[in-house]
Amino acid sequence: MDKPYVILNAAMTLDGKIATHKGSSNISGKQDLKRVHELRKEVDAIMVGIGTVLADDPRLTVHKIDANPKDNPLRIVVDSKARTPIAARVTNKDANTLIAVANDYKYDFIVSNRYESFSKRGIDFFFSGSKKVDLKELMNHLKSIGVKKLMLEGGSTLNFSMVKEGLIDEIRICIAPMVVGGVNAKTFFDGEGFSTMDEAIKLDLKEVNHLGKDLILTYYVLK
Numbered sequence: 001m002d003k004p005y006v007i008l009n010a011a012m013t014l015d016g017k018i019a020t021h022k023g024s025s026n027i028s029g030k031q032d033l034k035r036v037h038e039l040r041k042e043v044d045a046i047m048v049g050i051g052t053v054l055a056d057d058p059r060l061t062v063h064k065i066d067a068n069p070k071d072n073p074l075r076i077v078v079d080s081k082a083r084t085p086i087a088a089r090v091t092n093k094d095a096n097t098l099i100a101v102a103n104d105y106k107y108d109f110i111v112s113n114r115y116e117s118f119s120k121r122g123i124d125f126f127f128s129g130s131k132k133v134d135l136k137e138l139m140n141h142l143k144s145i146g147v148k149k150l151m152l153e154g155g156s157t158l159n160f161s162m163v164k165e166g167l168i169d170e171i172r173i174c175i176a177p178m179v180v181g182g183v184n185a186k187t188f189f190d191g192e193g194f195s196t197m198d199e200a201i202k203l204d205l206k207e208v209n210h211l212g213k214d215l216i217l218t219y220y221v222l223k
């Protein structure tokens with residue numbers, strides 16, 4: 001299957017949380033955020049799930065280091081039910097945006113005013129899968145439109161689906177020296193999970209670095 005090279009990047013507390021149970025998620029230190037934006041500058045596209053858009057209203061542009069607006073990668077939102085708010089920052093003019101929607105929700109969406117408003121703003125759409133976006137088809141489509149390197153930036157649900165489907169090649173995780181707890185706090189990978197350790201996705205540790213107080217680990221995903 002033809003697909004982009006996918007790098008999953010995130011920041012978590014020592015206890016594996018990527019947000020608190022209330023949704024607070026400022027975890028990376030200053031130096032790590034610079035590293036993240038250097039990576040954003042290097043890739044062709046940044047992808048997040050709709051949960052992340054609704055929780056964080058991210059810009060998904062290169063804005064913490066010097067950069068030309070033309071360095072902004074394509075922004076992709078995996079949004080099966082087409083719930084992206086019209087006013088979400090990912091729909092602004094700072095970069096191009098593609099929203100991936102599942103076919104079961106396509107008709108209602110394309111006859112809505114929202115579709116018209118998005119289209120007027122130049123937002124592109126990709127329809128695939130029935131109830132959920134088919135991530136393999138999406139990866140294939142992205143490669144066909146020139147996305148060679150893709151940065152996945154969460155959240156927990158999309159991270160698990162992507163790794164389970166064998167679509168992630170590399171993982172870069174910032175571990176901040178904090179413990180936040182909370183059974184309902186999002187972890188690095190949530191989703192339905194595997195039943196046994198035999199099924200676990202196996203990784204190969206490639207690099208260990210310190211950035212200020214944070215620890216940055218880079219892994220290759222073994223296939």
Ligand SMILES: NC(=O)C1=CN([C@@H]2O[C@H](COP(=O)(O)OP(=O)(O)OC[C@H]3O[C@@H](n4cnc5c(N)ncnc54)[C@H](O)[C@@H]3O)[C@@H](O)[C@H]2O)C=CC1
Nearest residue numbers: 010011018019049050051052055133154155156157158161
């Ligand atoms: N600390 C960090 O580095 C980061 C933290 N976060 C946090 O993660 C949280 C959001 O995570 P989630 O709620 O899990 O949302 P998410 O961002 O993973 O989005 C999940 C949604 O993706 C959509 N989706 C469509 N097709 C899918 C498929 N085939 N498989 C999986 N999902 C599919 C579904 O609509 C699903 O509800 C927020 O609290 C945010 O702050 C998010 C990114 C980075």
Ligand SMILES: Nc1nc(O)c(N)c(N[C@@H]2O[C@H](COP(=O)(O)O)[C@@H](O)[C@H]2O)n1
Nearest residue numbers: 011025026027028056058059060061153
């Ligand atoms: N690497 C990293 N460290 C953190 O501490 C974070 N909270 C995140 N979050 C991700 O970045 C998005 C925000 O992007 P903008 O600055 O608005 O462009 C957020 O939605 C998460 O995907 N990442």
